[in-house]
Amino acid sequence: MTTLEAPEPRPLRRDAERNRQRILAAAVEVFADRGLAATLDDVAHHAGLGVGTVYRRFADKDALVEALFEERIRDLVGLAETACAATDPWAGFVGYLEAASARMATDRGLREAVLTPRHGQVGVTLARAELGPRVERLTARCRDAGVLRPDVAGTDVATLLHAVQAAADIGGAASPQHWRRTLGLLLDGLTPARTTHHPLPGAPLSDDELHEALSPRRRAGGR
Incomplete structure (x- = not known):
């Protein structure tokens, strides 16, 4: 009987970098339009991510x-x-x-x-x-x-x-x-x-x- 190996977990480092680039891309558009008064919540919303994800990549x-x-x-x-x-x-x-x-x-x-x-x-x-x-x-x-x-x-x-x-x-x-x-x-x-x-x-x-x-x-x- 062949034992099925469990699939390898998705590499977190790659996911983290993908989210970082997604945040930066959203921030470009948000800050270009609203200026630096825009908040991290605004950026997270525009990126389609939770604000907690943004704070994990950027402290403030x-x-x-x-x-x-x-x-x-x-x-x-x-x-x-x-x-x-x-x-x-x-x-x-x-x-x-x-x-x-x-x-x-x-x-x-x-x-x-x-x-x-x-x-x-x-x-x-x-x-x-x-x-x-x-x-x-x-x-x-x-x-x-x-x-x-x-x-x-x-x-x-x-x-x-x-x-x-x-x-x-x-x-x-x-x-x-x-x-x-x-x-x-x-x-x-x-x-x-x-x-x-x-x-x-x-x-x-x-x-x-x-x-x-x-x-x-x-x-x-x-x-």
């Missing part, structure tokens, strides 16, 4: 945000690096602003992770340590080439990116390309086409001042 929303947006922010870093290597400094500068703005305009979660980080440290760490210096280098190349106003700093460019994303919010679904108009207006204001410029009021923010201005504590009113 900060952990999920870090896992999800590190790659996307590194993509922005890559864009800035490519722009810095462009033969034409102005073309590289404009290309970076357009590409970065387009990515953030269509992904609310990415926009918040980069510009107003409240969850996790990936946005703060990467944006400050890797993205910020590249934007400063890109800005300096344009200043040195005489194609950018001599008084524009990298932190001014970071502030302009905020303004462009505010335009994306204003345009909303009714005018999803509205941010492009705002970017075009800002780019015109950055060029040194005039023989003279009115001095910009005040000084550009330092890197520390920009970091402090965008910190969750500051934006929450110091609570």
Whole structure:
């Protein structure tokens, strides 16, 4: 008599990785649509999984945000690096602003992770340590080439990116390309086409001042 062997159990590691990818895919859509105010319950529901499964893969929303947006922010870093290597400094500068703005305009979660980080440290760490210096280098190349106003700093460019994303919010679904108009207006204001410029009021923010201005504590009113 032949003894039937019991079927091998499904490998838990493979199931765990499958669930992790399912959670990340759902989080991409949920955060892109609702921003980082969406909850782990929202992500679990969208993924068709129990919230307990989500918590087994990610201890809290900060952990999920870090896992999800590190790659996307590194993509922005890559864009800035490519722009810095462009033969034409102005073309590289404009290309970076357009590409970065387009990515953030269509992904609310990415926009918040980069510009107003409240969850996790990936946005703060990467944006400050890797993205910020590249934007400063890109800005300096344009200043040195005489194609950018001599008084524009990298932190001014970071502030302009905020303004462009505010335009994306204003345009909303009714005018999803509205941010492009705002970017075009800002780019015109950055060029040194005039023989003279009115001095910009005040000084550009330092890197520390920009970091402090965008910190969750500051934006929450110091609570």
